[in-house]
Amino acid sequence: MNIIVMGGGLVGVATAWYLLEGGHSVTLLDRAPELASEASHANGAMLHASHTEPWNTPQALGQLLRWMGREDSPLLLRPAQLPRLMGWGLGFLRYSRPHHHARNTAVNARLATYSLQRMRELEAETAIDYTQAHNGILKIFRHPEEMETARASSRLMADSGVRHETLSPAGISQREPALADIQAELAGGFFYPDDASGDARLFCQRLGEKAVERGLTLRLGESVQRLHVKAGRLRAIDTDQTTLEADAFVLATGAEAPYLARQAGLRLPIKPVKGYSATLPVGGLEAAPRLPIIDDGRKIVITRLGDQLRMAGTAEFTGYDRRIRPQRVERVLEQGLANFPALARQVDTREADQWACLRPMTIDGPPILGPSGIDGLYLNTGAGHLGWTFAAGTGRVVADMIDQRTPDIDVSGLTLERYQ
Ligand SMILES: Cc1cc2nc3c(=O)[nH]c(=O)nc-3n(C[C@H](O)[C@H](O)[C@H](O)COP(=O)(O)OP(=O)(O)OC[C@H]3O[C@@H](n4cnc5c(N)ncnc54)[C@H](O)[C@@H]3O)c2cc1C
Structure with missing residues (x-):
């Protein structure tokens, strides 16, 4: 054909x-x-079957209302977008009910585990170098309640073959020494050994x-x-x-x-959800992390790509506006680097490559x-x-x-x- x-x-x-x-x-x-x-082009670079929960979690409505119009929030709904989001938005909230959310998490996890297997095959077949690392992904939490919610999802995903280990704050520092400085702030984390990372572009x-x-x-x-x-x-x-x-x-x-x-x-039923990334040169800096990290509370992902460190996150309902808003990128950088105080002192954030783009998000x-x-x-x-x-x-x-x-x-x- x-x-x-x-x-x-x-x-x-x-x-x-x-x-x-x-x-x-x-x-x-x-x-x-x-x-x-x-x-x-410049996404979070994570190949993460462990992160397959749809964003309309049962807690989404509360978060949306709490963060509405706040420029420094990880999830930003611009009030001007409300009329355009009406039908889709109501559906988005309807699908946040626990039974829908659990079902769609499982659907995504099934597709993700399958996809990561296909990626491995593609990699072997084509020998493409995309600064890939098959070192797993670490997810960190500051609050025990957030960790408990994530534990329930991790159990759900385990049914689709997504393995995880629970880590104490000390266990986190052992896995990723770059996080040792904030060990006292952490409630714990999960390590997903089968996840990977690499430069999508x-x-x-x-x-x-x-x-x-x-x-x-x-x-x-x-x-x-x-x-x-x-x-x-x-x-x-x-x-x-x-x-x-x-x-x-x-x-x-x-x-x-x-x-x-x-x-x-x-x-x-798809809407654009804007996200940002910032990529910093960190070659030779010992304080930079090696493992990909998801900072769950701040909704930021941090991924090492060779000599660079990519930080990505934020979700902004702002229609098809692709402009880079400096305040939003700065927030990603600030929140990401807050996990590595020593590194934050060594890098010049003005050197960061900034990027903004639209995720195609379905209602469910x-x-x-x-x-x-x-x-x-x-x-x-x-x-x-x-x-x-x-x-x-x-x-x-x-x-x-x-x-x-x-x-x-x-x-x-x-x-x-x-x-x-
Ligand atoms: C900040 C951020 C971080 C992310 N992090 C991760 C992550 O860590 N892990 C993960 O799994 N996913 C991540 N994602 C999601 C992932 O990047 C997207 O889901 C994925 O890139 C979507 O790919 P796509 O091919 O569907 O869309 P796109 O990459 O947007 O491709 C669509 C293409 O269609 C072209 N196009 C559009 N209209 C036309 C037209 N009329 N004629 C011709 N061409 C057209 C565009 O030019 C574009 O190249 C992230 C997304 C963002 C925004």
Whole structure:
């Protein structure tokens, strides 16, 4: 088949890779001049099956109200966005009920563990270097109550094969000596030995290069403008340069997916949730951490990528505004570095590379994969805060669906059908 993948982020590139493996003739289109230019550019770099809880936790409403309009909060809802978020927001809260949340955590954990296995295979097959580290991930807590809530989720995820160890504050310092200075502030932590980390942009671009060697046609700097659906089938798309026909199309345009889907008469329950990252050079600095760390209370992730330290976080409901707000990046840096007082004294935060982008977040948490209800149009979007972790898994699952093969994992809770 001739297949067009729309979107050259992690999700689109991984899907294109597996479609090529199936013997298809594949074209990948992205409006940006290079792959991984948006959400996949400078994310938290964590491949974390351990962090698969949807963000609409049973505590979400209280947190949203407490933090509304506060520029220094990890979760920021701008009151001006309220009218646009009304329907989606109510659904987001409805899915925060404990039974929905537990179910969707399990759905995500199943996909994540599968995806991390696929990543290992991809790594072995392609020998791509993306500053990966298979050293596990450490999650730290300052308050015993927060740790107890996370313990319940970790138990749930353990059913999907996500192993964890409980650590005391002293155990945390042993695992990651860079945290020794704040040991007295900590209530404890969990260590997830099977998690990994790596630079998503490097991975995406290098896998893209390998895919071109395998025959991928890459059309960069070309924007999809229109989807032509006739008699219930997607037959062609207009780009800003030409019209392209294909036997099948995959919509993997991240946070922009709802906009294009609407032209085909589909309403995807996805909203953009903005996040920030800051990347600092830390080569040769002994006080820098080696292990990837999730600071649960501050909602910040900290990941070592070779000679650099990436800090990422915050969730801002601010529509499609991609601007970098200095106050928000500074908060990420300040909160992240507060875990390493010695390092904070050594680095110059003005050297940090700043980034902001939009996570494509579904109303219930898991991504939307596979048939769209329109012949010829398949979906791979909505991975929210987990698109790096899910990329290989969702790429494989969607390629299997297009090829009419039964995916290796149960896909209930992952297709558009769940909303009907
Ligand atoms: C701050 C932050 C930290 C994160 N940390 C992690 C983490 O640690 N671990 C993890 O698993 N996930 C993390 N994520 C989530 C992850 O980065 C995203 O889920 C993932 O990058 C989404 O990939 P994507 O391919 O769906 O979207 P994108 O990477 O946004 O790709 C979509 C592509 O579509 C293109 N496009 C859009 N519209 C059009 C059009 N009309 N025509 C042509 N092309 C178009 C865009 O140019 C873009 O390249 C984080 C996200 C953020 C924001």
